[in-house]
Amino acid sequence: MRSTSRARRALAALAASALLLTGTLSAASAAHAAPAPSTITRMAALGDSITQAAMTCSSLTSCPTNSWSTGSTTSVNSHLQRLRAAGATGLTNVFNDAKSGAGSSALPGQAQTAAGQGAQYVTIEIGAIDACTRTVAQMTSVDAFRANVQAALSTLAASAGAPEIFVASIPSLQRLYDINKSSLSARLAWALLGTCQSMLANPSSTASADVQRRTLVQQRVTDFNKVLEAACAATAKCRFDGYAVANYAFARSDISTRDYFHPSLLGQATLANLTWQKTQWVS
Secondary structure (H helix, E strand, O other): OHHHHHHHHHHHHHHHHHHHHHHHHHHHHHHOOOOOHHHOOEEEEEEOOOOOOOOOOOOOOOOHHHOOOOOOOOOOOOHHHHHHHOOOOOOOEEEEOOOOOOOHHHHHHHHHHHHHOOOOEEEEEOOHHHHOOOOHHHOOOHHHHHHHHHHHHHHHHOOOOOOEEEEEOOOOHHHHHHHHOOOHHHHHHHHHHOOOHHHHOOOOOOOHHHHHHHHHHHHHHHHHHHHHHHHHHOOOOEEEOOOOOOOOOOOHHHEOOOOOOOEOHHHHHHHHHHHHOOOOOOO
């Protein structure tokens, strides 16, 4: 009888603990629910030339009005525009802190800038430049990439704006190569501009050394994406895109014909739509 009584008490205690844990998890989930869009008045975008929408204007430079994140071009329907449509009518302080040519080493500084701007929503797209170097040996190491990303996220999480953070994955460089390797125009542009030579050098070659080189570059991109996922998961109020960008089989029309590397205007719109579906306000 005593054993039965002890067993019942143990089961009761276990059930109570389970209820307490469930309540705690529910409370934590509610505490981390995204705020209403109407409360967002300050937004910042961090990253590189992708977020600066390079190669989408008449010039061969940045064109942030076409950015997937903070752009104002109607056809792109950026995160900024979607937030405003969802009720963020007071979202008037908008900063594109991304820099063309920026690698992950620039991200902590950009995060500090966004923190100083009081950003309440921050998007991040970084990593392509860390893999797009002159040679495979010059690619950013995974450890250095991790340190840079973690430092940036820590800065944002500790900032006064306590921002919602969205981290986009890095698009496939192998896909970029595959869809345009047969294009004479693309091969000429890659050579003349010296674009992402770690992946795009000798584009017509099927030699084992070149095939292996491209594989190593894409593997580094995959490793970087895993870092982004893990670092975001360890940061309060951070949402990773679940590899939506990394796994997207973009078409030729998504790539600018100015350099056959950056997203086109359509590509920016595609990027905006893909990523918005994975944000705190949708999924």
